[in-house]
Amino acid sequence: MFTFTIQKNAIRPMLLIIRLINESFRFAIVALFVNKVRTILSLLGITIGIFSIISVFSVFDSLEKAIRDDINSLGDDVLFIQKWPWMSGSDYPWWKYWQRPEASMNELNELEKRSNSAQAFAFMSGTSRNISHLSTTVESVSINAVSHDFAEVMPFDLESGRYFTAQESQSGRNVIIIGAEVAESLFPNSDPIGKTVKVFGLRMDVIGLMKKQGENIFGNSNDKSAIVPVNFARNVIDIRDRGASIVAKARQGVTNDAMRDELTGIMRSIRKLKPAAEDNFAINEMDIINKSFDQLFGVIAVVGWIIGGFSLLVGGFGIANIMFVSVKERTSQIGIQKSLGAKNYFILLQFLFEAIFLSIMGGIVGLLIVLIISLLVSNLTSFVLILSMKNILLGLIVSGIIGLFSGFIPAWTASRLDPVEAMRSNF
Numbered sequence: 001m002f003t004f005t006i007q008k009n010a011i012r013p014m015l016l017i018i019r020l021i022n023e024s025f026r027f028a029i030v031a032l033f034v035n036k037v038r039t040i041l042s043l044l045g046i047t048i049g050i051f052s053i054i055s056v057f058s059v060f061d062s063l064e065k066a067i068r069d070d071i072n073s074l075g076d077d078v079l080f081i082q083k084w085p086w087m088s089g090s091d092y093p094w095w096k097y098w099q100r101p102e103a104s105m106n107e108l109n110e111l112e113k114r115s116n117s118a119q120a121f122a123f124m125s126g127t128s129r130n131i132s133h134l135s136t137t138v139e140s141v142s143i144n145a146v147s148h149d150f151a152e153v154m155p156f157d158l159e160s161g162r163y164f165t166a167q168e169s170q171s172g173r174n175v176i177i178i179g180a181e182v183a184e185s186l187f188p189n190s191d192p193i194g195k196t197v198k199v200f201g202l203r204m205d206v207i208g209l210m211k212k213q214g215e216n217i218f219g220n221s222n223d224k225s226a227i228v229p230v231n232f233a234r235n236v237i238d239i240r241d242r243g244a245s246i247v248a249k250a251r252q253g254v255t256n257d258a259m260r261d262e263l264t265g266i267m268r269s270i271r272k273l274k275p276a277a278e279d280n281f282a283i284n285e286m287d288i289i290n291k292s293f294d295q296l297f298g299v300i301a302v303v304g305w306i307i308g309g310f311s312l313l314v315g316g317f318g319i320a321n322i323m324f325v326s327v328k329e330r331t332s333q334i335g336i337q338k339s340l341g342a343k344n345y346f347i348l349l350q351f352l353f354e355a356i357f358l359s360i361m362g363g364i365v366g367l368l369i370v371l372i373i374s375l376l377v378s379n380l381t382s383f384v385l386i387l388s389m390k391n392i393l394l395g396l397i398v399s400g401i402i403g404l405f406s407g408f409i410p411a412w413t414a415s416r417l418d419p420v421e422a423m424r425s426n427f
Contacts, residue, residue, distance in 0.1 A: 039322060039358070041318070042315075042318030042319065042321055042322045043315070043318060043319075043322075043358065043359075043361065043362035043365070044315070044318070044362075045311055045312070045313075045314035045315025045316070045317070045318045045362075046311075046312065046315035046316075046318065046319065046359055046362030046363055046366070046399060046402060047315070047362045047363070047365045047366040047369070048311040048314075048315070048366070049308045049309070049310075049311030049312035049313075049314070049315045049366070049402075050308070050312075050362065050363040050366030050367060050395045050398065050399055051308075051366035051367075051369050051370055052304075052307050052308035052311050053304055053305065053307070053308030053309075053312075053394075053395070053398065054308075054366065054367060054370050054387070054391050054392075054394065054395045055370045055373065056300075056303070056304035056307060056308065057301070057304055057391050057394070058370060058374060058385060058386065058387050058388070058391055059385065060297060060300050060301075060304070061386065061388060061390075061391065062383070062384060062385045062386050064293065064297050065386070066383075066384070067293060068293070076256075076285075076286055076287070077249060077250045077256065078153060078154070078247055078248065078249050078250070078285070078286070079247070079248045079250075079256060079259060079260060079263065079283050079284065079285050080245050080246070080247055080248075080283070080284040080285070081103050081107075081111075081245065081246040081247075081248065081263065081267065081281060081282075081283055082103060082243075082244075082245045082246075082281070082282050082283075082284060083097060083100045083101070083102050083103070083243075083244075083281065083282065084097050084100075084282060085097065085282035085284060086282070086284040097282070100280045100281060101271075101280065101281075102240045102243070102244045103123070103244045103245055103246045103281070104240065104244070105123055105147075105230070105234070105239075107246060107267070107270050107271075108121055108122075108123045108147065108246050110266070110270050111246065111248070111263065111266055111267075111270075114266050114269075115248070115262060115263065115266060116262065117250060117251060117254045117258055117259040117262045117263075118248040118249060118250060118251065118254075118259060118262075118263070119152075119249045119250060119251045119252070120149045120152045120153050120248075120249045121147075121149060121153065121246060121247065121248050121249075122146060122147050122148075122149045122150040122152070122153040122154065122246070122247045122249075123146065123147040123150075123230055123244065123245070123246055123247075124144055124145065124146045124147070124150060124154075124230075124244070124245050124247060125144075125145045125146075125230065125233070125239040125243065125244040125245070126142060126143065126144050126145070126243060127142075127143050127145070127233075127237060128140050128141065128142055128143065129141060129143050129199055129200060130199075131178070131182055131186065131197050131198070131199050131226060132186075132197065132198045133186040133187065133195065133196070133197045133198070136185060136186050138181075138182050138185045138186060138224070140224075141179075141182055141224055141225060141226055142224065142225040142226070143199065143225070143226050143227075143228060143233070144225060144226070144227050144228070145228055145229070145230040145232070145233030145234070145237075145239055146227055146228075146229070146230055147169065147229075147230050148164060148166055148169035148170070148229075150227070150247075151163050152249065153247045153248070153249045154247060156210060156211075156222065157210065157211035158177070158208050158209065158210060158211060159180065159209045159210065159211040159212065160191065160193055160208070160209045161177070161193045161206070161207050161208035161209050162207055162208055163177070163208060164177075164207070164229055168229060169229045169230075169231065170231065171231065172229050172230075172231030172232040172233075172234070172235060173205075173229065173232065174202060174203065174204045174205065174232055175204060175205050175206075175207045175228070175229065175232075176197065176199065176204040176205070176206055176207070176208075176226050176227070176228050177206075177207060177208035177209070177210060177226060177227040177228075178192060178197070178206055178208070178209060178210065178225075178226045179209075179210045179213075179221075179222050179223045179224055179225045179226060180209065180210060180211065180212035180213070180222075180223045181212075181221075181223035181224045182223075182224060182225070182226060183209050192206045192209055193206060193207065193208070193209060194206065199226070199228070200233075200236040200237065201236075202236065204228070208227075210222050210223075210225075210227075214382070248263060256285055256287070260283050260285075263283060264279065264283060267279070267281050267283075312398070312402055315359075315362065315402060315406075316402050316405065316406040317406070318406075319355055319358055319359050319362075319402065319403055319406035319407060320355075320406040320407065320409065320410060322355075322358060323351060323354070323355050323358075323406070323407045323410035323411065324410045324413075326351070326354065326410070327351065327410050327411075327413060327414040330414075331417065331422050332422060332423055332424075334347055334414055334417055334419075334422050335417065335418075335419045335420070335421070335422025335423030335424075336419075336423060338417070338419035338422065339419045339420075339423065344415040344416065345415070347411070347414050347415040347417075348411045348412060348414070348415035349411075350411075350414075351407060351410060351411035351414050351415075352404065352407050352408065352411045354407065355403045355404070355406055355407020355408075355410070355411065356400050356403035356404055356407065357403070358403060359399045359400060359402050359403025359404075359406065359407075360396060360399045360400055360403060362399060363395050363396055363398065363399025363400075364396075364399075366395065366399075367387070367392060367395045367396075370387055370391075370395075371387050373385070374386065374387045
C-alpha cells in the first residue's frame with residue numbers, strides 16, 4: 001500500500017505537466033487561427049530575429065569550415081622555416097625582418113643531417129613565368145621550384161603522369177608538372193604527358209598533370225601553377241630572391257612544439273648566432289593562421305547577435321502583446337478554473353507554456369527560411385552553405401527563452417487574478 005501511494009504521488013505531477021503542455025499547445029494553436037493577422041504580425045519579429053541570427057551563424061560557420069579545411073589541407077604537422085613571420089598589424093616590424101637572409105639549400109641539407117624530430121624536409125621557392133607551347137602562351141603561371149621530398153611534405157593529387165624521380169630532382173632535369181588550367185590552355189582535348197613546353201626560354205618535358213582543384217576560399221588554386229625541380233630552377237633564376245621556404249614534416253608522435261624547439265636550435269647553430277642574439281629566421285605553422293581567424297569569427301559572432309538581437313527584442317514585445325490580449329480574452333475562463341481549485345502556479349505555467357509554444361513556432365518558421373536559402377545557395381553556387389544541428393538547436397532554444405521572458409509578466413498577471421472578479425468579466 002505504501003509503495004502504491006509513492007508511485008501514485010510520483011505520477012500525479014507528471015500527468016499535471018502533460019495536461020499543462022496539452023492545454024497550452026491547444027490554446028497556442030487557437031490563438032494562431034482565431035486572430036491570424038495579429039498573431040502573424042506579432043510572431044514576425046521572432047521569425048526575422050531567428051532568421052537573422054541563424055543565417056549569419058550558418059554563413060560564417062560554413063565560411064569558417066571552408067577556410068579551416070583549406071588551411072588544414074596544407075597539413076597541421078608541418079612547420080615553415082622562412083624569412084618573414086606570419087603576423088600582421090600596425091606594429092609589424094617589417095624593417096627588421098627585411099634584413100634577414102632567405103632560407104637556403106645548404107641549410108636544408110644540414111637540417112636533414114641533424115634533425116631527429118622531422119620525418120622529411122622540402123625546399124620550395126616560387127616565381128611567376130609564362131609557359132608556352134607552339135603559338136599558345138599562358139601568362140603569369142605560378143612556378144614552384146621544389147626539392148625531391150616536396151610530395152611527401154606537401155602532398156598533392158596527380159590526374160595523370162608521375163612525380164620527379166630522385167635522379168631527376170638531383171640532377172636538375174628539365175621536367176615539369178603542370179596544373180589543369182595550364183594543360184587545358186596549351187593542350188586542349190589532348191594528353192599533355194610527354195609533350196614539351198617552353199619555360200625560362202628553355203624546353204621542358206611534361207611528366208605530370210595535377211588534378212583539377214578549383215579556387216579555394218582564398219582565391220588560390222593549383223590549376224594555374226607548375227612544379228619544377230629546384231636544382232633545375234637554380235640554374236636559370238636566383239631562388240634566394242624568390243621567398244624561399246624550408247618545410248618540415250614531423251615524425252609520428254612528435255608534436256609541433258617539440259619539432260620547433262629542435263629546429264630552432266639547429267638553425268641557430270647553422271647560422272652561428274650567439275646565445276644572446278635574436279633569431280634571424282621565423283618558424284611558422286598553420287595554427288598561427290587558425291588563431292587569427294578565431295579572433296575574426298569571434299567578432300563576427302558578436303555582430304550576428306547584435307543584428308538579430310534587435311529583431312528578437314521586437315519579437316519579444318510581440319509575444320508579450322499576444323499574451324496580454326490572450327489573458328484579457330480568457331479572464332472569465334481563468335476565474336472559473338480558479339474557482340474549481342486551479343492553483344496560481346497552474347495558471348502561470350499554462351500561459352508560460354503558451355508563450356513558449358508561440359515563440360518556438362515563430363523560430364521554426366525562421367529556421368525553415370534559412371534551410372530553404374541554404375539549399376538554394378548550395379545547389380546554385382560553388383559555396384556550400386550548411387544549416388547545422390547546432391544552429392537549429394540554438395534557434396529553438398533562443399526562441400523558447402524569448403517566449404519564456406516575454407510571457408512571464410502576462411502569465412504572472414493571469415495567475416494573480418481574483419477568481420470572483422475574473423468570473424464577472426464580460427470581455
